Amino acid sequence: MAYFRRVMAWLLFFAGLIALFFITSRIFIPKDNTEEAGMEHVRANGILAEPPDSIDILVMGDSESYNSYSPLLMWKETGYTSFTCGTDAQKLTYTKTLLERALEKQKPKVVILETLAIYRPIKLDNVVLEELSSTFPVFRYHDRWKSLSPADFTQPVTATQTHPYKGHAHITKVVPCDNKEYMHPTDKAASIALVNQYYVKAIKELCDRHGAQLLLVSTPSPVNWSYERHNGIQKFADELGCDYVDLNLESLGIDWTKDTFDKGDHLNHFGSVKVTSFLADYLRDRGGLTDHRTDPAYSGWDQALKDYEARIPK
Numbered sequence: 416m417a418y419f420r421r422v423m424a425w426l427l428f429f430a431g432l433i434a435l436f437f438i439t440s441r442i443f444i445p446k447d448n449t450e451e452a453g454m455e456h457v458r459a460n461g462i463l464a465e466p467p468d469s470i471d472i473l474v475m476g477d478s479e480s481y482n483s484y485s486p487l488l489m490w491k492e493t494g495y496t497s498f499t500c501g502t503d504a505q506k507l508t509y510t511k512t513l514l515e516r517a518l519e520k521q522k523p524k525v526v527i528l529e530t531l532a533i534y535r536p537i538k539l540d541n542v543v544l545e546e547l548s549s550t551f552p553v554f555r556y557h558d559r560w561k562s563l564s565p566a567d568f569t570q571p572v573t574a575t576q577t578h579p580y581k582g583h584a585h586i587t588k589v590v591p592c593d594n595k596e597y598m599h600p601t602d603k604a605a606s607i608a609l610v611n612q613y614y615v616k617a618i619k620e621l622c623d624r625h626g627a628q629l630l631l632v633s634t635p636s637p638v639n640w641s642y643e644r645h646n647g648i649q650k651f652a653d654e655l656g657c658d659y660v661d662l663n664l665e666s667l668g669i670d671w672t673k674d675t676f677d678k679g680d681h682l683n684h685f686g687s688v689k690v691t692s693f694l695a696d697y698l699r700d701r702g703g704l705t706d707h708r709t710d711p712a713y714s715g716w717d718q719a720l721k722d723y724e725a726r727i728p729k
Contacts, residue, residue, distance in 0.1 A: 444552040446567060448574040453559045459500040461578035462517045470521045471704050472497035474582070475514060476529025477505040482681040483634035485691045486581035487723045490716050492695040494706030499582030501529070506537050507614035508545035514621055523627045524704055528618065530633045530648050537610045580723055585684055592671040592679030594637040598663050604646035612651065619655055631659040634690055635669050637679035660697065667693055684727065
């Protein structure tokens with residue numbers, strides 16, 4: 416009986432602890448997707464305020480994704496709607512979280528994963544903290560105790576703020592890169608850590624369950640890319656059974672004296688125009704996506720494009 420009572424005491428303790436996590440998570444989670452409300456990565460989480468079932472293409476990954484791809488230029492060329500959920504140094508653990516959030520309201524046909532994230536190291540604490548934070552948001556938003564208000568105890572969770580450029584960073588600064596010949600052919604393949612493979616497979620399973628095709632894309636970057644990494648991703652893509660496009664090997668006309676703002680680490684606006692144009696042709700040729708430009712329900716995209724183009728250097 417004493418052993419039984421100890422077991423029951425421990426079970427009640429853990430049940431109470433879990434209940435406490437659920438209750439505090441409900442209080443601490445931001446009630447809007449704005450910076451003022453305490454939301455993290457507001458640019459990427461702007462997807463939460465897009466109308467339900469309105470996004471055709473989701474783009475995931477680190478800063479390579481949101482600097483290289485422009486949803487509004489994709490709209491201009493094809494009428495496809497898209498959103499870039501990229502964040503700085505994004506690890507695949509958070510990629511999965513962002514995708515799960517987006518899929519609660521959206522039914523994209525294509526999910527593009529920028530492949531540099533596949534080589535970004537994932538530590539055990541990244542896995543544990545992200546899984547805990549996804550189940551109990553209090554672990555993600557614990558710092559909000561300083562700014563809690565009475566509304567946090569009663570207000571429902573909503574999302575009111577999207578991003579004016581649909582997640583894209585519009586940078587026109589130019590800092591040239593000298594390393595123009597960086598894709599040296601080789602048979603070597605850069606290995607992909609098992610934990611990273613696990614998360615890419617989990618992301619693909621998410622896509623499969625929601626009727627989306629996973630497309631792996633490597634955007635141009637002399638600083639970050641190599642033929643060894645290309646071979647590693649190609650081999651992995653073949654194993655996954657998904658398509659892979661390496662734009663470092665395509666004829667995009669990238670001019671590394673003009674199309675980067677940080678010596679070849681990331682593309683600037685001029686480089687993103689070339690990447691987006693290539694992907695527009697690629698996705699148009701693949702088929703399966705709808706041109707919404709004549710649909711009045713999507714007229715807001717035309718206004719967003721006007722505002723975007725007003726910032727483009729003449």
